[in-house]
Amino acid sequence: MCPDFNETTHGNRTSGMIYGWIFCLCLRAMTTLPTIMGYLVLQPSDGKRFEIIDGQQRLTTISLIVLSGLSYLKDLVKSGQDPQNNKSRAEQLQRNHIGYVDPITLVSRPKLELNRHSNRFHQNHLVPLEYLPQRNPNSSEHRLHRAFIWFKNKIESLFKTEPDGGEKFAGMLELLADHFFFTVITVNNELNAFAVFETLNARGVRLSATDLLKNYLFSVICSSNRHESELKTIEDHWERIIGLLGSESFPEFLRVYWNSKDKLVRKSHLFKTMHRSIDNRESAFRLLRDLDRSADIYATLGGAR
Secondary structure, three states: OOOOOOOOOOOHHHHHHHHHHHHHHHHHOOOOEEEEEEEEEEEEEOOOEEEEEEOOOHHHHHHHHHHHHHHHHHHHOOOOOOOHHHHHHHHHHHEEEEEEOOOOOEEEEEEOOOOOOHHHHHHHHOOOOOOOOOOOOHHHHHHHHHEEEEEHHHHHHHHHOOOOHHHHHHHHHHHHHEEEEEEEEEEOOOOHHHHHHHHHHHOOOOHHHHHHHHHHHHHOOOOOOOHHHHHHHHHHHHHHHHHHHHHOOOOHHHHHHHHHHHOOOOOHHHHHHHHHOOOHHHHHHHHHHHHHHHHHHHOOOOOOO
């Protein structure tokens, strides 16, 4: 499950790089070479569900590859190419990698739940491979749609000359499942997650500590009933700050800001101190507004990279 305020797809230029990178890894995996996909940082939300603290984009992209391939198999069935076997392949691959569709209600039950911007489109249109609406998508839905079409075109071009393209695609997908590896780190709370981020980043493994800080602030703000206008306001504040500074500069900016207002705190203790001090909606809103105002000054002084 992706937290509400983590992006599941990137902006256009970056997303294209990620799509191309992961698709190249798919081709590499077809040669039976093991492929390391990096770290997944997970936090249990109940006995069987996990929030994805780091790794949302990679898991979403892999899910889109599988779904676009299932759509390719569906097209083969419609065109009469080995329809019985390709239908069986699609159903089995859907259950193994995506989830299942209730045979009575036709409501999808996917294994991966995206954030609130993307999940409706993902669950209602992509997972059941229904008609993809063209009108009035939000930006996240538009990126998901474009990525889905991009991967489907790549898969079609890869197997279009194969007389047994459905079998070849299913074989590729099973190789991916066998040869894609993640290092999974499970944390119990935000403090543990931040400690993991700091340790790995110090060793040169770049994890998105900015996302962790963002999720914590927004989870405090949204801990009780909230209006959509509040969500829009806090997202606008956040996007403006990150637009000015960039994600990588934000943790250092936050440390400078915090130390200018309060007692000196070392970088390794910053999140713990914030966690203790920012514990209600009022303080979180106040912090976001102050950060928004201070980001201009920090960027002007050359703090943004």
